[in-house]
Amino acid sequence: KAGVTQTPRYLIKTRGQQVTLSCSPISGHRSVSWYQQTPGQGLQFLFEYFSETQRNKGNFPGRFSGRQFSNSRSEMNVSTLELGDSALYLCASSLGSGAGPRGGYGYTFGSGTRLTVV
Amino acid sequence: GNSVTQMEGPVTLSEEAFLTINCTYTATGYPSLFWYVQYPGEGLQLLLKATKADDKGSNKGFEATYRKETTSFHLEKGSVQVSDSAVYFCARGGSARQLTFGSGTQLTVLP
Numbered sequence: 001k002a003g004v005t006q007t008p009r010y011l012i013k014t015r016g017q018q019v020t021l022s023c024s025p026i027s028g029h030r031s032v033s034w035y036q037q038t039p040g041q042g043l044q045f046l047f048e049y050f051s052e053t054q055r056n057k058g059n060f061p062g063r064f065s066g067r068q069f070s071n072s073r074s075e076m077n078v079s080t081l082e083l084g085d086s087a088l089y090l091c092a093s094s095l096g097s098g099a100g101p102r103g104g105y106g107y108t109f110g111s112g113t114r115l116t117v118v
Numbered sequence: 119g120n121s122v123t124q125m126e127g128p129v130t131l132s133e134e135a136f137l138t139i140n141c142t143y144t145a146t147g148y149p150s151l152f153w154y155v156q157y158p159g160e161g162l163q164l165l166l167k168a169t170k171a172d173d174k175g176s177n178k179g180f181e182a183t184y185r186k187e188t189t190s191f192h193l194e195k196g197s198v199q200v201s202d203s204a205v206y207f208c209a210r211g212g213s214a215r216q217l218t219f220g221s222g223t224q225l226t227v228l229p
């Protein structure tokens with residue numbers, strides 16, 4: 001069974017550019033979440049999609065956006081890149097509301113996209 | 119808001135030593151609780167989980183018990199191996215369909 005696939009694995013971008021990251025969830029998983037991991041802030045929630053609808057969004061500026069397609073694949077976009085956007089971006093998929101009160105499905109994470117902004 | 123407080127690292131142990139990594143969470147609602155592990159250059163792997171009070175999650179010799187009275191979910195392993203060297207994250211779920219993570223604990227096991 002294929003896991004969560006994130007592409008590309010590594011990216012180097014210049015300040016002011018924009019970037020699009022891709023995530024293919026496990027087959028049958030309809031929930032896709034995105035997290036940013038940095039040494040200073042740790043793991044922070046960006047947003048969660050379920051059946052093409054954004055159901056929850058973290059505390060990030062509007063430069064961070066995402067979408068989900070009908071096949072559950074998801075993309076996130078960061079516009080007007082800043083040096084502080086350098087991070088490991090992790091995508092996670094779940095069968096349903098994996099983090100709900102009794103959900104307990106758990107989330108399966110991809111290997112991440114390492115974004116470096118120079 | 120929701121938060122998770124995790125034992126500061128790094129932790130260095132000798133092979134076959136006993137491991138405990140402390141984790142406490144805010145008690146809002148009845149969250150699911152998780153431990154994830156991250157190996158160098160990798161994403162997060164779900165190590166174990168518990169969805170209600172007194173549940174014990176276990177996997178690969180690791181265990182953690184959901185303690186509602188102390189709002190804790192401490193990770194334990196009786197005998198660590200060099201291959202257990204990694205960063206361990208405690209996390210809580212919630213009604214907002216997001217995971218809140220602790221700051222992570224770097225574990226190094228020496229042969």
